Amino acid sequence: MVQYQAADLDASFAALADATRRGVLEQLGRAEASITELAETFRITLTGMKKHVVVLERAGLVTTEKIGRVRTCRLGPRDLEEEAAWIEHRRQLWNARFDALDDVVRDLKRKETANGPKKR
Amino acid sequence: MVQYQAADLDASFAALADATRRGVLEQLGRAEASITELAETFRITLTGMKKHVVVLERAGLVTTEKIGRVRTCRLGPRDLEEEAAWIEHRRQLWNARFDALDDVVRDLKRKETANGPKKR
DNA sequence: CTGATACTGAACCATATGGTTCAGTATGCT
DNA sequence: AGCATACTGAACCATATGGTTCAGTATCAG
Secondary structure (H helix, E strand, O other): OOOOOHHHHHHHHHHHOOHHHHHHHHHHHHOOEEHHHHHHHOOOOHHHHHHHHHHHHHOOOEEEEEEOOEEEEEEOOOOOHHHHHHHHHHHHHHHHHHHHHHHHHHHHHHHHHHOOOOOO | OOOOOHHHHHHHHHHHOOHHHHHHHHHHHHOOEEHHHHHHHHOOOHHHHHHHHHHHHHOOOEEEEEEOOEEEEEEOOOOOHHHHHHHHHHHHHHHHHHHHHHHHHHHHHHHHHHOOOOOO
C-alpha cells in the first residue's frame, strides 16, 4: 500500500490551490521560462512571481537554475503521481459509496412502484 | 475538451491542502459522521471541526444535513473528477517532456560512448 | 421543568498568503 | 566605465487560515 506523506501533499495541494501557479505549471509544460517571462504572462511584479516560483519549488513541482542574470524555471522533479494516486484512491471509495446509494435508491423506487405511486 | 473552472479548482485544492481535512474525507469515505465524532477523531474543538467542514462543503466535497441536534456529514456531491483530470492532463505533458529529456540524455550518452568514455 | 448534549456564532490570536514598493546586487552590453 | 537588465530581499499591507474560548440556542432524555 502506498504511504502518503502528509507534508508533501500539503505543500503540493497548496501550490495547486492558486490559479496563477496552475497557470505557471501550464506554461512551463509548454516551454521553460524565466521569472521575467512568467511575470509578464500573469501581469504581476517580478517579486510577486518569484514568490510563486518559490512555492512551486518547495512543493517540488518546479526546478530552477540561475545562469548569469537569468533564472530559468522548468517542471519537475515531482510529477504529481502521489497526488493523482491520492485522488484516485479517494474517488474509488467515493464511487463505491455512491453506487451503494444508487442501489438503495433503486431498491426504494422498486418498492414504491410495487406499492403504487405515492400521493403528492 | 474539458474546461476547468478556476474557482472550483482553487476551492477544492485548497480544501485538500490540509491533513485534517484529508483525514475527514477518509473517515467519511468509511462512514458518515457527526461534527462531534469528527472533532473527537482529530482532537480539536467542535468549533474548529465545524470550520473544516464548512470549507469542505464550500468545495462541494462534503454535504451535511442537520437532524435534531446532530449535523451528519457525508461525502459528495463532487467526486474530484475535475481535479483528477487536471492532474492527469498535467502529468501527461510532464512525462512527455521528461521522455524527451530522456531521449536527449540517451543520445548524449550514445555519442559519448562512440567517442570513447570521457576522462574523470 | 431540568439538565445534558450538539452545535453555532462572535471575537480573538498567531501565522501564512498574495500582492505591492523600494532599495539593493550581479551580470551583460557598448 | 557606465548604463540597462534580471533578479533578490526587506518591509509593508489586507485578507485568509487554523486554531482557540466563551456565550449562546436548540433539542433530547428523564
